Amino acid sequence: MRRLRILHIGEYVVGGMATYLNEVVGYQREFFDVYLLMSDYNSASDFDLEPDHILRYKYTRHPKYFFAAMRQIHQAIKSIQPDIIHIHSSFAGILARGLFFIFPQKASVFYCSHGWAFLMDTKPLYRKGYFLIEKLMEYKTDVIVNISKYELEQSLHLGLSASKSKLVYNGIREREASDFIPLSKSSEETDIIQLLFVGRYDRQKGLDIVLDMFKKHPELQQHIRLYVIGDTVLEDKVWEFPENIIRLGWVNNAEIDRYYQQCDAVIMPSRWEGFGLVAIEAMKNRKPVIGSSRGALPELIQHGESGYIFDIEHSHELLNILKNLDKAELVAMGEAGYAIYKDKFNASRMNEEIVGLYYEAFTGASVQEIPVTSRLEFSKRAGDAHD
Incomplete structure (x- = not known):
C-alpha cells in the first residue's frame, strides 16, 4: 500500500x-x-x-x-x-x-x-x-x-x-527538560524581572512599542531586564536599542525552551496576530504573557489569570503593568497558563x-x-x- x-x-x-x-x-x-x-x-x-x-x-x-x-x-x-x-x-x-x-x-x-x-x-x-x-x-x-x-x-x-x-x-x-543556557545576569539581580520578547523585528510584532516604552521610562530598567530573541526579516529599518537591553538574535528551535524557562514573563506587543504561537510557547513553559488586545491574543491570554492584556493605543496601560510586575504573582500566572496550554494548545x-x-x-x-x-x-x- x-x-x-x-x-x-x-x-x-x-x-x-x-x-x-x-x-x-x-x-x-x-x-x-x-x-x-x-x-x-x-x-x-x-x-x-x-x-x-x-x-x-x-x-x-x-x-x-x-x-x-x-x-x-x-x-x-x-x-x-x-x-x-x-x-x-x-x-x-x-x-x-x-x-x-x-x-x-x-x-x-x-x-x-x-x-x-x-x-x-x-x-x-x-x-x-x-x-x-x-x-x-x-x-x-x-x-x-x-x-x-x-x-x-x-x-x-x-x-x-x-x-x-x-x-x-x-x-x-512538550519537550523533555534540558540543561539551561544561562541568561547573562549577576547574583545581585535576583529581584529583577527577566522579561522576554521573541519575534521578528517588524511592525506587526510591535517591538518598537516596548523599546519606546523603555526609552521614555528609563526607570523601568531598575527592576526589569529585557531580553530580545529574533532579528529583522523583511524590513530595512535600523533599530535602536536602549542600554541594558540584551539582544540574543535568532535561537535554534530546539533550544528556545531554555530561554523561556529562565525568564519571568513574555511580552507580545503585536499590532495584529492571527494566533500568537509565542504565547503558547510561553504557557507551555509556565510563563505568563503580557500581550496586546489585538487579533487572537485575548483568546489565549486570560487577563489577570494567566497574564495581562493591554491596549497599544493607550500606553499608560502597558506602563502600569510593567511598573507593578511581581515575581510571585507571575509564577502563579505561569501555572494557570500551563493548565490552559495542556487543555487547548x-x-x-x-x-x-x-x-x-x-x-x-x-x-x-x-x-x-x-x-x-x-x-x-x-x-x-x-x-x-x-x-
Whole structure:
C-alpha cells in the first residue's frame, strides 16, 4: 500500500512558522510520505524530516521572482505527485494556488494563511485588495484552515466560504527538560524581572512599542531586564536599542525552551496576530504573557489569570503593568497558563484535528461519524482511503 503523500508548501519558513511546520511534519512523517517545500531564502534549516524530503525553491519576495517560483513549485508538484497539498502563508498561497488556474488540480488543496493579510493594521484599500485575492484563490482551495476564532469569524463575516472554513488552534509539544543556557545576569539581580520578547523585528510584532516604552521610562530598567530573541526579516529599518537591553538574535528551535524557562514573563506587543504561537510557547513553559488586545491574543491570554492584556493605543496601560510586575504573582500566572496550554494548545490535539480534516476531504466522510480515538487510527484510515 502506497502511503498517502503530503506536500507542505511555505514561503519564508522561519520563526513561528518554522515551529508550527516542524510540529506538523514531525507528526505526519510517522504515517504519511511527507515533503516540505519552501524558499531557499529566509527559511530555517532544521526540520524533523528526511533531508531528501526537504525541498527549496529560489525566491525572494519581489514580483520579478514570482513566476520563476511558481514554475519551480509546479515542477516539485509534478515530481512528487502529492495526494494532499497543504499551503502555508499568504504569498505561498498565491504562488501555489495560482498554478491551478493554469494546470489541472489533482490533489486536495489545504490552505492556512497563518494570519489573514486583510486583517492587518494597514490601509483599507490594501485590506480590500488582499481580501479579493483570497476570495479568488478560494476557488482553488478545498479546505481553509483558520488558526483562531477571531480569524475564522472575521473571514466569514467578510464573505469567505463557510463550508470550506475550519478552525484548528495551533499546538506545540512538550519537550523533555534540558540543561539551561544561562541568561547573562549577576547574583545581585535576583529581584529583577527577566522579561522576554521573541519575534521578528517588524511592525506587526510591535517591538518598537516596548523599546519606546523603555526609552521614555528609563526607570523601568531598575527592576526589569529585557531580553530580545529574533532579528529583522523583511524590513530595512535600523533599530535602536536602549542600554541594558540584551539582544540574543535568532535561537535554534530546539533550544528556545531554555530561554523561556529562565525568564519571568513574555511580552507580545503585536499590532495584529492571527494566533500568537509565542504565547503558547510561553504557557507551555509556565510563563505568563503580557500581550496586546489585538487579533487572537485575548483568546489565549486570560487577563489577570494567566497574564495581562493591554491596549497599544493607550500606553499608560502597558506602563502600569510593567511598573507593578511581581515575581510571585507571575509564577502563579505561569501555572494557570500551563493548565490552559495542556487543555487547548497541545500538539497532539492540533495534529489529530489536521489529519481528521485530511480524511474528511479525501473520503467525503465526516470524522465525527467515525469512532477514531488514536492518532494511529486517524492516519491509518486516511492511508486506507487512498487505496
